[in-house]
Amino acid sequence: MGNEMSNGTSNENTYPVSSRGPADHDVRDQILHAATEHFSQYGYVKTTVSDLAKAIGFSKAYIYKFFPSKQVIGEMICANCLREIEAEVRAAIDEAERPPEKLRRMFKAIVEASVRLFFRDQKLYEIAASAASERWQAALAYEERMQQLLQDVLQQGRLSGDFERKTPLDETVMAIYLVIRPYLNPLLLQHSFDHASDASAQLSSLVLRSLSP
Amino acid sequence: MGNEMSNGTSNENTYPVSSRGPADHDVRDQILHAATEHFSQYGYVKTTVSDLAKAIGFSKAYIYKFFPSKQVIGEMICANCLREIEAEVRAAIDEAERPPEKLRRMFKAIVEASVRLFFRDQKLYEIAASAASERWQAALAYEERMQQLLQDVLQQGRLSGDFERKTPLDETVMAIYLVIRPYLNPLLLQHSFDHASDASAQLSSLVLRSLSP
Numbered sequence: 001m002g003n004e005m006s007n008g009t010s011n012e013n014t015y016p017v018s019s020r021g022p023a024d025h026d027v028r029d030q031i032l033h034a035a036t037e038h039f040s041q042y043g044y045v046k047t048t049v050s051d052l053a054k055a056i057g058f059s060k061a062y063i064y065k066f067f068p069s070k071q072v073i074g075e076m077i078c079a080n081c082l083r084e085i086e087a088e089v090r091a092a093i094d095e096a097e098r099p100p101e102k103l104r105r106m107f108k109a110i111v112e113a114s115v116r117l118f119f120r121d122q123k124l125y126e127i128a129a130s131a132a133s134e135r136w137q138a139a140l141a142y143e144e145r146m147q148q149l150l151q152d153v154l155q156q157g158r159l160s161g162d163f164e165r166k167t168p169l170d171e172t173v174m175a176i177y178l179v180i181r182p183y184l185n186p187l188l189l190q191h192s193f194d195h196a197s198d199a200s201a202q203l204s205s206l207v208l209r210s211l212s213p
Numbered sequence: 214m215g216n217e218m219s220n221g222t223s224n225e226n227t228y229p230v231s232s233r234g235p236a237d238h239d240v241r242d243q244i245l246h247a248a249t250e251h252f253s254q255y256g257y258v259k260t261t262v263s264d265l266a267k268a269i270g271f272s273k274a275y276i277y278k279f280f281p282s283k284q285v286i287g288e289m290i291c292a293n294c295l296r297e298i299e300a301e302v303r304a305a306i307d308e309a310e311r312p313p314e315k316l317r318r319m320f321k322a323i324v325e326a327s328v329r330l331f332f333r334d335q336k337l338y339e340i341a342a343s344a345a346s347e348r349w350q351a352a353l354a355y356e357e358r359m360q361q362l363l364q365d366v367l368q369q370g371r372l373s374g375d376f377e378r379k380t381p382l383d384e385t386v387m388a389i390y391l392v393i394r395p396y397l398n399p400l401l402l403q404h405s406f407d408h409a410s411d412a413s414a415q416l417s418s419l420v421l422r423s424l425s426p
Contacts, residue, residue, distance in 0.1 A: 132404075167422070175419040178412055181405075182395050191345075191400040199391055206388040209380070210423035 028066050031056065032080075035073050036124070044074055044126040071136070078131040079138035081117055081124065086145060088113040093149070099157030100208050106153060107204040110146075111183045111196050118186045128186040146184060147177050154211075163211040176207050241279050244269065245293075248286050249337070257287055257339040284349070291344040292351035294330055294337065299358060301326040306362070312370030313421055319366060320417040323359075324396045324409055331399045341399040359397060360390050367424075376424040389420055 034056040039047055049070050053060040067073045092109035096102040118125045131139040151173045157163035182188040183199060192199070247269040252260055262283050266273040280286045305322035309315040331338045344352040364386045370376035395401040396412060405412070 164422075167418075171415065171418070174411075175415040178395075178408055178416055179392055179419065181408070182391075182401060185404065187404040188395060188401050191398065192394075195391060195394070198387075202384065202388040203391055205380075205384075206392065206423050207419070209377075210419045 024066070031058070031063060031066055032073065032076055036077050039074070039077065039127060040124050044124075044130060071130075074127045074130060075136050075138050077124075078127050078136065079141075081128060082138060082142040085110075085113040085117055086142065086149075089146070089149065093153060099153055099160055099162045100211075102153045102156070103208065103211075104201075104204045106150070107180060107183075107200040107207075110180055111200040114183055114186070114189055115193075115196055118189060125186060125190075129190075132185055132187045143184070147173060150176060150180075157211065161213065164213040172211070179203055179207060237279070244271070244276060244279055245286065245289055249290050252287070252290065252340060253337050257337075257343060284343075287340045287343060288349050288351045290337070291340050291349065292354075294341060295351060295355040298323070298326040298330055299355065299362075302359070302362065306366060312366055312373055312375045313424075315366045315369070316421060316424075317414075317417045319363070320393060320396075320413040320420075323393055324413040327396055327399070327402055328406075328409055331402060338399060338403075342403075345398055345400045356397070360386055363389060363393075370424065374426065377426040385424070392416055392420060 035052055038052055038055045042051070047070070049063055050060055052070070052073075053063050056063070067076075089106055089109040092105040093102045096105050118128050128139075130136070151169065154163060154169060154172055154176075158165050158169070180203065182192045183196060189196070248265055251265055251268045255264070260283070262276055263273055265283070265286075266276050269276070280289075302319055302322040305318040306315045309318050331341050341352075343349070364382065367376060367382060367385055367389075371378050371382070393416065395405045396409060402409070
């Protein structure tokens with residue numbers, strides 16, 4: 001498992017490859033789509049690139065033309081998954097008018113979208129868990145974007161006079177991020193289910209009390 | 214593994230047992246002490262009661278006279294471990310004069326004592342993790358006692374005028390408990406190490422801001 005890269009596949013690198021550009025892009029998407037299906041049925045950890053190649057009907061070498069490793073495929077699937085959560089969270093924030101309500105909806109959307117996306121499909125959860133525990137780039141970038149999103153809402157609330165301004169902004173961002181982290185990070189979320197349904201309301205109320213000017 | 218209870222050990226129940234009382238108590242302690250040593254060296258999950266019996270030099274039946282299963286031994290070790298954390302947290306709270314400082318020290322002691330006790334010894338961590346994931350009585354009782362401790366500090370702060378009184382007390386307790394939970398629960402704590410050193414200060418400051426009258 002995971003050693004396929006060295007299994008002498010280099011001689012098979014003669015598969016027809018279409019001209020660079022849109023066509024490559026299509027193949028890449030096709031592989032990603034098929035891999036998502038396959039992982040979600042058989043699991044990420046157990047599947048090798050050989051399994052994947054067989055299932056899709058491509059040669060292993062052909063898949064390696066587009067993706068250097070299974071992790072890169074997993075990382076791209078994971079990035080898509082995290083982008084989906086992020087889009088849902090952004091939409092929830094945009095729906096609200098005032099910063100306090102934006103923050104409340106942000107918490108609610110984070111919990112709901114994470115629970116749905118990570119656990120709708122137990123097998124896809126494996127990818128997200130690998131991403132979080134091995135600190136893949138996709139997971140780190142997601143954490144940063146969520147912190148930035150939080151900072152934007154806090155800044156708006158400071159400008160509007162809804163939130164206090166005495167505490168340094170970066171300290172406030174980090175502390176609130178730590179509060180919501182158990183529901184953002186799939187490794188923590190799996191142990192926070194019992195509390196997830198009430199958590200977003202209780203925690204956002206606490207955070208809003210902490211932000212009152 | 215775990216099936217030893219049914220392996221026909223009932224016929225061996227003729228080992229000498231001293232009179233009930235202090236002597237039994239001593240043997241129980243002796244077994245617990247030896248089991249703690251053994252688990253911490255070879256791990257809780259992998260060790261069977263047979264292994265334990267061999268290591269201690271008692272028969273399996275003799276151990277079963279005092280403990281009905283490996284889990285009960287694990288549960289008692291775990292309970293001791295959690296009592297140790299609790300004692301440290303109580304001592305930290307008692308050292309402080311005013312409720313806000315009590316809360317700050319409570320957070321600090323929870324993070325420090327948990328990190329030290331659960332991870333000083335990677336193998337003993339297994340027991341604590343089993344307790345948390347299988348919701349052993351020892352772990353549930355510990356959670357309840359920590360919530361009670363938190364409630365006591367909050368009530369003192371409401372009486373002294375340091376903390377706001379508008380929010381229902383049980384809501385405040387639960388929300389603050391959710392904030393500190395990633396550092397109390399060993400399953401969450403293992404994924405919160407990167408943040409543990411700053412977390413107690415940042416989170417207690419946030420919580421204290423939320424409690425200001």
